[in-house]
Amino acid sequence: MEGILDKLRSDRLVDGISLDNIPSDNDIQINNGKNHKLPGNASSRLENGDRNIRPSVMCLALQFSPTGHEFAVATTQGLQIFCLDDELLFIPVDLAVEVTPQTIELEISRRNFTKALLMSTQLGDKETLRSSIEAIKLENIELVVSSIGDVKVIKILLQFIAEELVSLYYFN
Amino acid sequence: MDVKFSFDDKFFAITYGHGCQIWRTPSAIREFSPLTLVKTIVGHYDDVNCLGWSRDSQSVIIGSRDLTARVFYRAVHNNTALSILAGHRDEIIGVYFGKGDDEIYTVALDGGIFTWKFERTAVAMESSSDEDNELSDDESTSSDNEFISSTYSHRNNRTVQSSSLLQRHGGKWSLAERQLLRDHHGEISCTSFNSDSSILVLGFSDGVFGLYEMPGCVNIHRISVGNNALSAVTLNPTGEWLAVGSSILGQLLIWEWKSESYILKQQGHLYGLNVLDFSSEGQFVVTGGEDGKVKLWNTLSGFCIITFKDHLAPVTGVKFIGQGQGRAVITSSLDGTVRAYDLLRYKNFRTLTAPNSVQFTALAADHMGEVVCAGSMDPFSIFVWSLQTGKLLEVLAGHEGPISCLEFHTPTSMLASGSWDGTLKLWNVFGNQCVETFEHGCDVLSVAFRADGKEVACTTTSGNINIWDVENGEQLATIEGRRDLFGGRTNTDRISNENALKTKFFTSIAYSSDGSCILAGGKSKYVCIYSVSTAVLVKKFQLSHNRLVYQFSYQILVKTFSV
Numbered sequence: 020m021e022g023i024l025d026k027l028r029s030d031r032l033v034d035g036i037s038l039d040n041i042p043s044d045n046d047i048q049i050n051n052g053k054n055h056k057l058p059g060n061a062s063s064r065l066e067n068g069d070r071n072i073r074p075s076v077m078c079l080a081l082q083f084s085p086t087g088h089e090f091a092v093a094t095t096q097g098l099q100i101f102c103l104d105d106e107l108l109f110i111p112v113d114l115a116v117e118v119t120p121q122t123i124e125l126e127i128s129r130r131n132f133t134k135a136l137l138m139s140t141q142l143g144d145k146e147t148l149r150s151s152i153e154a155i156k157l158e159n160i161e162l163v164v165s166s167i168g169d170v171k172v173i174k175i176l177l178q179f180i181a182e183e184l185v186s187l188y189y190f191n
Numbered sequence: 192m193d194v195k196f197s198f199d200d201k202f203f204a205i206t207y208g209h210g211c212q213i214w215r216t217p218s219a220i221r222e223f224s225p226l227t228l229v230k231t232i233v234g235h236y237d238d239v240n241c242l243g244w245s246r247d248s249q250s251v252i253i254g255s256r257d258l259t260a261r262v263f264y265r266a267v268h269n270n271t272a273l274s275i276l277a278g279h280r281d282e283i284i285g286v287y288f289g290k291g292d293d294e295i296y297t298v299a300l301d302g303g304i305f306t307w308k309f310e311r312t313a314v315a316m317e318s319s320s321d322e323d324n325e326l327s328d329d330e331s332t333s334s335d336n337e338f339i340s341s342t343y344s345h346r347n348n349r350t351v352q353s354s355s356l357l358q359r360h361g362g363k364w365s366l367a368e369r370q371l372l373r374d375h376h377g378e379i380s381c382t383s384f385n386s387d388s389s390i391l392v393l394g395f396s397d398g399v400f401g402l403y404e405m406p407g408c409v410n411i412h413r414i415s416v417g418n419n420a421l422s423a424v425t426l427n428p429t430g431e432w433l434a435v436g437s438s439i440l441g442q443l444l445i446w447e448w449k450s451e452s453y454i455l456k457q458q459g460h461l462y463g464l465n466v467l468d469f470s471s472e473g474q475f476v477v478t479g480g481e482d483g484k485v486k487l488w489n490t491l492s493g494f495c496i497i498t499f500k501d502h503l504a505p506v507t508g509v510k511f512i513g514q515g516q517g518r519a520v521i522t523s524s525l526d527g528t529v530r531a532y533d534l535l536r537y538k539n540f541r542t543l544t545a546p547n548s549v550q551f552t553a554l555a556a557d558h559m560g561e562v563v564c565a566g567s568m569d570p571f572s573i574f575v576w577s578l579q580t581g582k583l584l585e586v587l588a589g590h591e592g593p594i595s596c597l598e599f600h601t602p603t604s605m606l607a608s609g610s611w612d613g614t615l616k617l618w619n620v621f622g623n624q625c626v627e628t629f630e631h632g633c634d635v636l637s638v639a640f641r642a643d644g645k646e647v648a649c650t651t652t653s654g655n656i657n658i659w660d661v662e663n664g665e666q667l668a669t670i671e672g673r674r675d676l677f678g679g680r681t682n683t684d685r686i687s688n689e690n691a692l693k694t695k696f697f698t699s700i701a702y703s704s705d706g707s708c709i710l711a712g713g714k715s716k717y718v719c720i721y722s723v724s725t726a727v728l729v730k731k732f733q734l735s736h737n738r739l740v741y742q743f744s745y746q747i748l749v750k751t752f753s754v
Contacts, residue, residue: 077714079463080465080466080467085469085473086473090710091469096734
């Protein structure tokens with residue numbers, strides 16, 4: 020793909036000419052000895068030209084979704100959709116097999132609030148997270164908060180609490 | 192290029208240049224420097240094409256462009272091939288171990304499929320039959336002189352532990368069967384092998400793929416899926432489903448070969464996308480491509496629902512109109528037609544054309560689809576139709592260059608048009624009059640209305656985004672985007688970095704629904720989000736990190752230059 024690197028690759032320059040301009044055996048092999056037809060040439064009756072160049076990265080069209088939460092970009096590589104909603108994306112990086120809603124409930128019943136809270140942030144399920152936050156007793160809040168050290172967990176919790184505050188569940 | 196995991200998943204092998212490396216698979220537990228190199232294998236005289244693991248994960252076979260395949264042991268420290276399997280007349284593109292590890296299948300580009308059998312020599316053999324040996328000797332003498340199978344014995348057996356390995360040292364691989372696919376169509380482009388069911392899959396360069404039962408190479412299934420070369424085939428572990436990919440078409444098929452039915456069939460645009468539009472509830476995206484196709488995608492699943500292929504030339508505009516049952520998609524194309532498709536019966540229910548044949552470069556329509564506007568390349572006019580009757584209502588003339596972009600604002604019935612003559616014009620469509628003209632020093636490339644219709648933003652070839660007040664006709668802000676688009680050099684660039692900066696500009700622009708942000712992108716690897724009120728960059732996204740640098744053979748390039 021062209022246009023990705025910020026600098027020219029000087030090792031591919033010979034006498035000011037880029038080696039990429041010269042067709043090598045590999046290019047011919049990749050294209051099966053044939054060049055691409057020109058774009059728009061779906062049925063070959065319009066034009067019979069061909070080309071042998073590499074695609075370069077660019078954005079051809081973009082549009083916001085009416086929901087306002089995502090936008091789509093038509094690029095050389097295809098349609099890319101960028102999304103604001105984090106909860107749609109489930110990234111099981113630190114997820115262990117034993118993290119399930121059942122074990123979280125069990126930890127809550129054993130009064131291991133911190134452990135339950137950390138497990139539910141890993142799980143990424145809103146209901147479980149809410150129940151594990153609500154289970155924390157008033158006198159234990161300080162202890163639980165002081166025992167959370169991970170910045171990632173704090174970020175998730177802050178975002179969750181901010182969303183919950185908007186709904187004003189407790190103030191009603 | 193090939194990379195494969197061993198059958199016990201503890202190692203993986205990857206080819207590079209003339210050689211191959213075996214690495215230990217990192218464990219699921221995080222550790223410092225998880226990847227460790229186990230072995231580097233060299234010895235081929237040309238690029239390595241393919242590799243295959245034995246079922247016991249002890250040996251690796253490597254096929255190369257130098258017409259040979261070599262068998263190596265993972266556990267042996269030196270770099271000598273145990274056997275060199277030669278005899279193919281074209282480069283080898285697939286090497287596979289059979290079910291019991293005593294057979295090897297090699298596939299060459301010209302359609303030659305060889306079966307190699309392992310035979311123990313008399314020293315290592317206690318009770319093996321002598322007839323087999325004689326048979327193979329006969330065959331090897333009869334099969335010309337091309338066939339060489341050589342055996343190297345390893346003197347230093349310090350590292351040798353497994354019994355199978357000991358057995359292997361007392362034997363050799365010899366050619367058992369030679370098949371040439373004479374009835375195939377074109378070259379073999381990709382291969383795959385399922386060792387549980389002993390089925391070899393071959394994809395050909397003319398869009399045919401076939402299933403062959405090994406050994407014996409009995410054709411059990413063959414079907415053509417198109418006219419273009421297949422680039423990848425693979426079978427699922429149980430051997431019922433077959434996935435076929437074609438990079439030229441951007442196509443992926445999953446085919447159940449026993450019931451002869453498609454499980455999945457998806458295809459992208461052939462040369463890339465030109466335009467896109469969201470449906471009113473954000474569930475679908477419609478895209479138009481250079482190949483003249485219009486595709487409807489589900490944003491959540493990412494699957495294409497329907498493809499319309501009526502246009503004969505690149506699609507230059509797509510628009511969703513209507514709501515609920517009355518939804519439709521309007522498309523414009525360089526072939527001189529504007530087509531409307533309804534999304535109930537997926538039919539092209541209206542085709543709009545101009546009196547003379549013109550190339551449409553831009554499209555706009557109101558939300559309900561009462562009026563449809565399309566700008567043309569030459570003459571520099573904007574055509575306005577009524578979709579209900581299909582009649583041409585107006586031809587708006589006034590631009591002095593090809594129309595590059597159109598945008599319709601439904602509540603105020605205002606049409607904005609940008610042109611290569613450097614002006615942005617606002618039209619009252621129903622009055623057939625130009626309300627306002629905004630002059631720019633350079634070509635206008637894209638335009639967007641704010642949701643309330645009080646602001647209009649356009650991008651120009653100077654790299655700026657200009658924001659205009661619609662009512663007063665004043666310029667509200669200018670955002671310089673050049674610095675934000677900067678970055679990304681092409682290999683064939685002949686100009687310096689500073690001058691490359693001057694060629695950067697935005698080619699598409701969109702307002703967010705609350706009107707506070709502008710999203711803009713162009714011929715660059717970035718798309719940028721700007722805050723309108725402060726005219727500063729909020730965030731920019733890099734679209735791709737795909738470098739796709741082709742490996743190149745140094746010798747061939749030297750040859751090219753010496754000529």
